[in-house]
Amino acid sequence: MNISNICKTINEVNSKKTKTFNDYFIDDIVRYLGIEDLDSNNELESLLRDKLGSEYNNLIKCKNKSDIKNWLNRITCYMAKYIDTEQILVDYFSR
DSSP states (O other), X not given: OOHHHHHHHHHHHHTOSSOXXXXXXXXXXXXXXXXXXXXXXXXXXXXXXXXXXXXXXXXXXXXXXXXXXHHHHHXXXXXXXXXOHHHHHHHHHTO
């Protein structure tokens, strides 16, 4: 898969109606990477190399939708595991 098709697949996975808890973090990944509007980005590969660092190599190894879902799953599991809910609550209640 080329990088544009990979990004389209990530957006497709993100847009599915039924989601698990971790799937909601995919939207954060899409926004962080800036891939929600692919038509306006001519330098997609460069953008992703800069944002992903060494993880870019793992992304471009994805050959199909299942590989991409597994790649996203590793990231969303990490996010769910290390989310700082205590800090979120402190921020919320200190408003």
